[in-house]
Amino acid sequence: MKNFFKFTVTFILVLYLLLTSVMAEEKQGQVTIPLDQFLKLMNSGSNKPATPSIPPPPVTLVFGTGDLSVTPLKDALKVQCKVIFKVFHGGWNEISLISNQAALSQVKIDGEEMAVYIKDGKYTVVYKGAGNHTLDMTYLVSTRRTGNTTSGKLLLPPSSSSNLTLIIPATGINIQVNPSMGGSTVEEEKKTIFKGTLPSAEGIDLSWSLRTVSDNSRQSTGKPRIYAQVYDLLSVSVGSIQITGLVNLSILRGQTDNFSFSVPEDVEILEIKSDKLQTWSVEEGKNNKKLLIFLTEKVEGTQQVTVIYEKPLKNVSSVWTAPFLQVIGAEQEKGFIACEAKTSLEMKSTEEQNINRVDVKELPSALVNLASSPVILAYRYYKHPFVLSIETQKHEELPVLSATIDTAQAVTFVNDDGLGLTKVIYQMKNNEKQFLELKLPEGSEILNAFVAGSPVKPVKASDSKDKRTVLIPLRKSETGENSGLSSFAVEITYKSKSGSFSFLGSKSEILPGCDVQISEYYWTIYLPEGNRVLSFTGNMKQAEGMMAPVNRNLFLNEAKYDKNIAEKIAPSAEMVDIKDKRQLQQTMVQNFTSTTVADNTGRVSGVLPVELYIPQSGQVFSFKKLLVEEGQTPSVIASYVGQSFVGTVCWFFLSLSFLLIIIPGKKGLNRNRLIPAGIVLLVSFLIGKKIGEIFFSSIVGIILGFIYLAIVCNLPGRILNFFKKLEWHKPVGAKYNNM
Structure with a gap:
């Protein structure tokens, strides 16, 4: 009986457990979620690190090199071009092609004809689709004919560079392309073909002319006599010596369309300039290099050629021999030499052979005008060869001011609870400084910032542990009259809390410290009427009578924003007629603080600030300080009785x-x-x-x-x-x- 009872109890428990599990399974349901959420749940449970997001490219599309095939028509050039470009996203892109001065006949992208419209004076298409694409265009540009010369402006498609092939159905043609990165001209099957590389530009100048029968050869029937007057500017900088040679050639008793120059083997030709330049080349020799310059036509009389070449200078503090070119085949060559230092280098000659030193005032004006720095050494020579050895010594440069603040004007309002609002306007000149670093008073909070009338976003210095240090992004000063830098306004507004006024005590007000020297600092403070100020201490001197003087010319020579500030801060006699000095002071301060009037109801990082109005009420006190050094914080301590x-x-x-x-x-x-x-x-x-x-x-x-x-x-x-x-x-x- 006892065993039967145990068996029964065990059977009931097992049955209960089975029924419970079945009922639990019946209560379970099915949940459906989107695939992206399911994948997020799966990824969140794994230990694999999240794949970092790839930042988007800085541009939406880029162009490669273009291939242009140009053939002349009666009064135009027919241009067929092909450009490869790449699109980085699959959205719509607006692609500007060429100026609407051309006659566009066909545009295809990947073989599909595109509809074209004009925007901002250019033919424009819209295209959708990421990846590499091919742009094919056919268009016409006009040409004009003067005598036996045909010229025109060849408009270029958007590309990093262009490979030009110009085919003219005639021989004996002189072709000139400007600008060009080099090219070659060949004649074959009654055609003249020019091939060259063009830089990225909107267009180039293209011209060609027919040579006469006597001009088909580059050799002249009679050897001309050449006389040369050379002006050499030797510019020394760290790492290189650059010589600009202005060669004035006189061709007598004949004509020529080419010139030859001998240049030292350790120099590199940078640029050749001439109004009739066609091409130039350099041939290597045993001791020197030979520079060949070809013109578009034979010339006689005077011709000017500018040759710019460079020699590396491995050790700046050393003695070296100056390299100079020589006109090959010249009957006579003479000239002047001017030496300038681009950096803080000391120059002196150590060897002078067949060359005479002259005063700088004796140099021709054409040579002096080439120099961008003061000429240190000047010479004159009458024939080749000559030797000039120079010793240079580099001195350490000392740091100088790159930014300065001419005047700073501040207005502070303090209420009965000790809450203060301060606006400071700095009139600043900046050459290369990127940020203006300000150290706000303890417990202060910046509200807005403006540079030259435009709102900017103040940032916190990442390498500073002091939370009071803020950075104001600056701009560079523009060049004003007499090549001097013009000033611009930097304006900040901040809030501070110094405690409420008591029965008897002192109240301190501090202006931000600045990492730029300030020549003149003026400060006007409004204190509550209910307190009697006994004395002032601090590093600011109390000003009697009028508030800070305002230099009207400082504002009137600047942009419109600064001019408006000047008219409001320092009203002219035509604008106001106030005899009482204290009333005029009140008006000037009120205009100063209300130059930017708006309501600032919230502060959000990452957005441009709004303008803020500062109240003007209470007892007015003015202070000034001349020559505030970097990092110094102007302060005033007022002792008062309640x-x-x-x-x-x-x-x-x-x-x-x-x-x-x-x-x-x-x-x-x-x-x-x-x-x-x-x-x-x-x-x-x-x-x-x-x-x-x-x-x-x-x-x-x-x-x-x-x-x-x-x-x-x-x-x-x-x-x-x-x-x-x-x-x-x-x-x-x-x-x-x-x-």
């Missing part, structure tokens, strides 16, 4: 006056004699209580009244009688008599 303190003092003296009146009255003193003293005390109290500015005068009146009462009550005689009753000469231990 309105309650003034009332307490007045009530004390009033009570004392009535006490002095009552006491003598009990001894039979005529109170009529005390009426004047009482009137003085009462009037002094009422005036001092009502008008804080004359509080000290009321105190003087009360003291005089107190002295009058003392005399009337014979207070000095009573004091003397009191001391006469004292027995000073009794033996030790004796007691005084009762008075």
Whole structure:
């Protein structure tokens, strides 16, 4: 029986567990979620690090090299071009092609014809699709013919560079392309073909002319006589010596379309300039290089060629020989040499052969005008060869000011609770400084910032542990009159909390420290009317009378924003007619603080700030300081007494006056004699209580009244009688008599 009972209980428990599990499975449901959420849940449970997001490219599309095939028509050039470009995203892109001065006949992208519209003076298409694409265009540009020369402006498609192939169906043609990165001209099958590389530009100048039969060869029938006048500018910088040779050639008794120059083997030709330049080349020799310059046509008379070449200078502090070119085949060559230093280099000659030193004033103006730095050495030579060896010594450059602040003007408003608003405007000149670093007072919070009238976003210095240091992004000053830098306004507004005013104490106000030297600093402070300021201390000097003077020319020579500031801060006589200096001061400060008027109801990082209005109410005090150094914080400490303190003092003296009146009255003193003293005390109290500015005068009146009462009550005689009753000469231990 007992075993049967155990079996029954066990069977019931097993059955209960089975039923419970079945019911639990029936209660389970099915949940459907989107695939992206499911993948996020799966990824969140794995230990694999999240794949970093790839930042988007800085541009939406880029162009490669273009291939141009140009053939001349009657009055135009037919251009067929092909450009490869790459699109980085699959959205729509607006692609500007060429100027609408050309006649566009066909545009295809990946073989599909595109619709074209004009925007900003250019043919434009829109295209959608990422990846590499091919742009094919066919268009016409106009040409003009003058004599036997045909010229025109070849408009180029958008590309990093272009490979030009110009095919002219004639031989004996001179082709000129400007600008060009080099090219070659060949003649084949009654055609002249020019191939060259063009830089990225909107267009180039293209011209060609037909040579006469006698000009088909580059060799002249008669050898001309060439005379050369050379002006060499030698510019020395760290790492290189650059020579600009201005060669004036005189061709007599013949014509030529080419010139040859001998240049040292350790120099590199940088640029050749001439109004009739076609091409040039360099041939390597045993000791020197040979520079060949070809013109578009034969010339006689005068011709000017500019050759710019460079020699590396491995050791700046060394002695080296100056490289100079020589005109090959010249009957006579003479010239001048000018030497300048691009950096802080000291130059002096160590060897001079067949060359004469001259004064800088004797140099031709054409050579002096080539120099961008002062000419240090000047020479003249009459023939080749000559030798000039120079020793250069580099000196260490000392740091100089890259930014300065001419004037700074600040206005501070403080209310009864000690909450202050301060606006500072810096008139700044900047050459290369990127940020203006300001160290705000303790507990301050910047509200907005403007540079040259435009709002900017102040940032916190990442390498500074001090949270009070903020950076204001700057701009560079533009060049003003007499090649000087023009100033611009940097404006900030911040909020500070220094504690409420008490019964008696001092209140300190501090302006931001700046990492730029300030020549003149002016500060106007508004304090509550209910407190009497006793004195000021600090490193700012209190200014008497007018507030900070404003240099009107400083503002009027600048942009419109600065001019408006000048008119508001320093109104001209035509604008205002105020005789009272204090009223004029109030007007100037009010205009200064309301130059930017708006409401700032919130602060959000990453957005441009709004303008803020600063109230003008209370007692006005002006301060100034000349030459504030970097990092120095202008400060003012005001010692004050509260309105309650003034009332307490007045009530004390009033009570004392009535006490002095009552006491003598009990001894039979005529109170009529005390009426004047009482009137003085009462009037002094009422005036001092009502008008804080004359509080000290009321105190003087009360003291005089107190002295009058003392005399009337014979207070000095009573004091003397009191001391006469004292027995000073009794033996030790004796007691005084009762008075």
